[in-house]
Amino acid sequence: MAVITIAFVSRSVSELRLARADFQKTQTEYLLAGAHNVALLAIATSSRAPPYRWTVPSLGKAFDVAAEPERPKMALSNAPSLDDDTLDRLGVTDHDALRARLSSLPNVEGLPWAADADSSKNWKACAGALISFYGAASFAPALGYVEPDAGKDDSKWRAGEVWRISVTDEDGWRDERIVRFTGNGLNPAAVISRRLTRGWKDNLACETLLAAG
Incomplete structure (x- = not known):
């Protein structure tokens, strides 16, 4: 009887831990989604030339946001020609x-997700800023991030543009999305693809990492 009781208690504890982990993940996804909504409005109404990198406050937390239009990036078909120095x-x-x-x-x-093509943490963090299925360039773009000036231009809402938006929280959880802007201020963008990962907090900006030595 004691053995059965111990087994039952152990199973209950395990289920409780799993439930708590699921709840925490759901809560994290909710917070990241909220930061994405804030970021979308800033991107859609900014008059500054992208790409953008800034911090978004949402529900009492701070989230790092990186956002780039996809068309100026290196086309996926050209990605194998990335030079050795960049790969290093x-x-x-x-x-x-x-x-x-x-x-x-x-x-x-x-x-x-081109970022999955190598296990290096730097590659995983930065490949998405350089390469895209929607890219039209023969070479990887030079990265120079600025903060968007939200609310300065809401005339077009970037209708039809495809962007990569990556939101990372203080614990390293990252909600990365490819979106297409709709031109509708009530529903600024439609999600094409999305993934949730956890790893490097991206404290070192990719433009610094790739700057000429």
């Missing part, structure tokens, strides 16, 4: 293996 700066140790993985990524809207 992003911590990639096997250039040939990375290029092979990039070449094999499916060229499908909303996919893939």
